[in-house]
Amino acid sequence: MRQFFRGKIGKIVLATGLVFAAIALCVWLGSRQRLLPQHYVQLTLDGMRGGSIYALMALGFVVVYRVTGVINFAQGEFVMLGAMLCLTIHKLPLPLPPALKLIVAIIAAIVLATLIGAAVERLTIHPARRSPPVTLTIITVGVTITLRAGALLAWGADPYVLPAFSTLALEDHIFRFGSVILQAQTLWIWGTLIVVLVLLYFFLEHTIMGKALRACAVNQRGAQLVGINPGRMSMLSFALAAALGAIGGIVLGPVTRPIYDMGLMLGLKGFVAAIMGGLVSVPGAVVGGLLLGVTENLAAGVTNPTYKSVFAFVILIAILLFRPQGILGGTGQATEEVK
Amino acid sequence: MKALWARRNLVNVIAFTVVLAALGAVDIFRPFGLSFSALTGRVVTLDTMIRIGILTIVVVGLNLLMGYAGQVSLGQAGFYALGAYFSGILSTLATRHTILPGITGLWWWPWLMIVVSMILTGGFAYLVGKPILRLKGNYLAMATLGLGVIIHILAGQFPDITGGYDGLTGVPRLSIGSFTLWPMQRYYFLVWGAAIAVIVISLSLVDSRIGRALRAVHTSEVAAEASGVDAEQYKVQALVLSAIFASLAGSLYAHFQGAVSPSPFSFRASVELVVMAAVGGLASTWGAPFGVGLIYVVRDLLKSQLERLLNVRSGEYELIVYGIILVSIMIFMPEGLTASSVQFMQGRRRRHGNIEPQRVQSNGTVEDLGQ
Numbered sequence: 001m002r003q004f005f006r007g008k009i010g011k012i013v014l015a016t017g018l019v020f021a022a023i024a025l026c027v028w029l030g031s032r033q034r035l036l037p038q039h040y041v042q043l044t045l046d047g048m049r050g051g052s053i054y055a056l057m058a059l060g061f062v063v064v065y066r067v068t069g070v071i072n073f074a075q076g077e078f079v080m081l082g083a084m085l086c087l088t089i090h091k092l093p094l095p096l097p098p099a100l101k102l103i104v105a106i107i108a109a110i111v112l113a114t115l116i117g118a119a120v121e122r123l124t125i126h127p128a129r130r131s132p133p134v135t136l137t138i139i140t141v142g143v144t145i146t147l148r149a150g151a152l153l154a155w156g157a158d159p160y161v162l163p164a165f166s167t168l169a170l171e172d173h174i175f176r177f178g179s180v181i182l183q184a185q186t187l188w189i190w191g192t193l194i195v196v197l198v199l200l201y202f203f204l205e206h207t208i209m210g211k212a213l214r215a216c217a218v219n220q221r222g223a224q225l226v227g228i229n230p231g232r233m234s235m236l237s238f239a240l241a242a243a244l245g246a247i248g249g250i251v252l253g254p255v256t257r258p259i260y261d262m263g264l265m266l267g268l269k270g271f272v273a274a275i276m277g278g279l280v281s282v283p284g285a286v287v288g289g290l291l292l293g294v295t296e297n298l299a300a301g302v303t304n305p306t307y308k309s310v311f312a313f314v315i316l317i318a319i320l321l322f323r324p325q326g327i328l329g330g331t332g333q334a335t336e337e338v339k
Numbered sequence: 340m341k342a343l344w345a346r347r348n349l350v351n352v353i354a355f356t357v358v359l360a361a362l363g364a365v366d367i368f369r370p371f372g373l374s375f376s377a378l379t380g381r382v383v384t385l386d387t388m389i390r391i392g393i394l395t396i397v398v399v400g401l402n403l404l405m406g407y408a409g410q411v412s413l414g415q416a417g418f419y420a421l422g423a424y425f426s427g428i429l430s431t432l433a434t435r436h437t438i439l440p441g442i443t444g445l446w447w448w449p450w451l452m453i454v455v456s457m458i459l460t461g462g463f464a465y466l467v468g469k470p471i472l473r474l475k476g477n478y479l480a481m482a483t484l485g486l487g488v489i490i491h492i493l494a495g496q497f498p499d500i501t502g503g504y505d506g507l508t509g510v511p512r513l514s515i516g517s518f519t520l521w522p523m524q525r526y527y528f529l530v531w532g533a534a535i536a537v538i539v540i541s542l543s544l545v546d547s548r549i550g551r552a553l554r555a556v557h558t559s560e561v562a563a564e565a566s567g568v569d570a571e572q573y574k575v576q577a578l579v580l581s582a583i584f585a586s587l588a589g590s591l592y593a594h595f596q597g598a599v600s601p602s603p604f605s606f607r608a609s610v611e612l613v614v615m616a617a618v619g620g621l622a623s624t625w626g627a628p629f630g631v632g633l634i635y636v637v638r639d640l641l642k643s644q645l646e647r648l649l650n651v652r653s654g655e656y657e658l659i660v661y662g663i664i665l666v667s668i669m670i671f672m673p674e675g676l677t678a679s680s681v682q683f684m685q686g687r688r689r690r691h692g693n694i695e696p697q698r699v700q701s702n703g704t705v706e707d708l709g710q
């Protein structure tokens with residue numbers, strides 16, 4: 001029996017069983033709250049919206065981790081910067097039609113956040129590049145504190161609003177399917193995730209710079225031997241992570257109310273998503289993000305919304321303990337000696 | 340080995356104790372109208388000193404875990420919270436619901452509950468530590484991070500037991516018989532007495548068989564296991580001990596504040612504890628009080644000075660400078676303040692040619708190369 005569950009088929013049987021048990025538990029808890037099928041659809045859709053943001057952030061974590069071995073705690077702050085810079089530029093009295101103004105604001109915010117990301121790497125990670133990864137991780141914590149306090153100084157402690165992309169106003173289009181509600185902004189978020197993934201694929205697979213980045217992730221010394229500068233790749237990875245984070249923050253802006261400390265929880269959740277994907281794989285990060293969003297939203301929906309974050313971190317610990325290589329597989333890393 | 344410990348560390352411990360006792364005595368007897376905060380130019384008040392003492396206890400434990408055993412914990416505030424909450428709940432709820440009437444009002448009840456909290460927290464750390472410590476490096480840090488965040492969120496959830504987000508109030512003052520350990524001047528001696536006891540325990544552990552085993556595990560787990568060290572067992576023990584220290588500090592905090600709420604035990608608190616340990620110097624027990632003290636003083640100074648300069652009130656603007664200082668320390672003194680200043684002093688003295696060449700090891704101790 002034990003042997004069976006160690007084997008490949010046994011593991012699939014076990015995983016399927018667990019998934020069905022989880023669904024059954026979910027339905028049982030939901031029936032106690034008198035949830036109808038459309039409620040589950042709604043919870044799943046909302047979960048996929050949040051999950052897309054987690055996926056964008058998880059991509060940022062994966063890019064930085066693979067190239068530098070650093071867990072970049074500042075990832076959440078890039079999301080905040082993206083949203084805040086975008087709405088600030090959007091509020092400037094530029095003589096442009098509203099739609100163009102929003103587009104200009106979005107592009108300018110992404111560019112600025114990318115530059116900030118590169119600057120962060122140059123100023124903090126690069127001078128300490130010979131330190132162990134734990135020291136570098138603590139440095140990113142310091143960066144997080146500084147950026148958040150800077151945002152508080154620049155934007156104050158009040159939440160802001162960003163107009164919805166479709167209507168350019170605070171009210172968004174709402175699609176109704178029976179009693180299921182879908183905001184137009186949700187479609188923008190999903191569309192953005194898809195576009196970003198396609199662009200990222202082309203960048204990593206079909207440009208010299210992207211290939212150099214991948215080479216650096218696979219073997220830094222080998223990459224150096226063929227003439228790739230790891231320092232520059234480290235900067236590129238931070239810039240890329242900052243851009244991904246900023247894009248996430250901008251598309252999320254209209255559905256939340258951007259505030260200076262929004263990055264903290266988002267950053268931690270994005271990290272959980274990255275761990276679910278194994279921390280080293282791009283598809284894993286996307287699947288992890290979506291799965292985390294849906295799972296935590298369903299779990300919170302059938303029990304109590306205040307426990308939403310608890311579920312995310314319970315998932316984190318469970319994944320680390322039972323499947324450190326991530327849900328998509330690959331070889332385990334977490335219990336090997338990493339130096 | 341024992342004799343060596345006695346000579347080198349005993350002097351340090353006694354000097355440290357005498358200085359702290361003298362500082363505490365100043366505030367009680369007030370010679371020439373001097374008080375503690377006047378002595379330090381109003382930068383460090385007695386209140387700050389007590390908080391530094393409480394956090395020193397947590398950081399000494401964290402140092403054993405991170406610096407010696409090499410296991411990063413980003414959830415230490417969780418254990419600190421458990422201590423505070425267990426102590427707070429056990430010493431107030433029993434009285435409120437008149438469970439065991441006649442006993443809960445006695446002076447030794449809160450003391451007993453501090454010990455019970457330490458046992459409960461240690462037991463929890465043992466249960467959690469077994470599976471979690473299989474993870475390494477960043478993964479372990481993240482698992483402990485998750486644990487800390489879960490404890491923090493749950494602490495704000497059950498209004499009947501933990502008081503929800505508003506927290507518990509009415510945690511009683513500690514007393515010995517009819518001698519109440521309050522006002523602050525008396526509590527100061529309790530806190531720093533406990534801190535020094537914890538430092539002594541840590542110092543003797545580090546120089547013992549266990550300390551050597553932990554350092555072996557830190558250097559290479561495989562090599563340690565190959566030479567007969569049960570790495571898993573030692574790592575779990577280090578985690579349990581650090582959790583017990585954190586619990587003690589939490590209990591002292593609860594009885595100091597008279598109230599417990601979830602906000603001081605957030606993820607940020609865990610990060611700050613790691614920063615304090617890192618600034619003081621990982622693998623240096625004496626770094627703990629200095630790391631905590633430095634962070635506290637710098638932050639208080641920044642807060643008061645920035646408020647004066649920018650003419651703003653409230654807000655957390657001082658965190659900008661605080662973050663920059665943290666990053667600079669990590670970049671320029673990754674070994675922490677104590678090791679870096681020791682290196683600096685030796686570098687200077689060596690240039691003057693009156694000292695044998697020495698080497699500061701990665702664990703902060705100084706090795707004589709002249710012999």
